[in-house]
Amino acid sequence: MCNFTQREYSCGHYRWIASQWCREYTLTHKRCQPDVTDWEYKAEVICGECKAKARALHGPYVAWEGMIKRSPLIERLLAL
Numbered sequence: 001m002c003n004f005t006q007r008e009y010s011c012g013h014y015r016w017i018a019s020q021w022c023r024e025y026t027l028t029h030k031r032c033q034p035d036v037t038d039w040e041y042k043a044e045v046i047c048g049e050c051k052a053k054a055r056a057l058h059g060p061y062v063a064w065e066g067m068i069k070r071s072p073l074i075e076r077l078l079a080l
């Protein structure tokens with residue numbers, strides 16, 4: 001069995017991070033039953049999936065808002 005660390009994120013999701021591959025896996029590259037030997041909690045971090053979701057939700061809006069505020073050209077066009 002391979003050794004895994006269960007890493008929990010502040011969003012509630014968790015990932016298994018391999019800490020040590022067993023001999024069988026290094027030889028065959030077949031996934032075996034994971035053996036979770038360690039556990040860690042990342043209170044400040046959200047998982048990659050949630051990060052991507054947050055970026056998709058807020059990213060374009062924030063960029064657009066910043067552009068309106070910063071660009072005199074767009075302000076002039078909106079004032080017409």
Ligand SMILES: [Zn+2]
Nearest residue numbers: 001002022032
């Ligand atoms: Zn293994």
Ligand SMILES: [Zn+2]
Nearest residue numbers: 011013047050
């Ligand atoms: Zn998440």
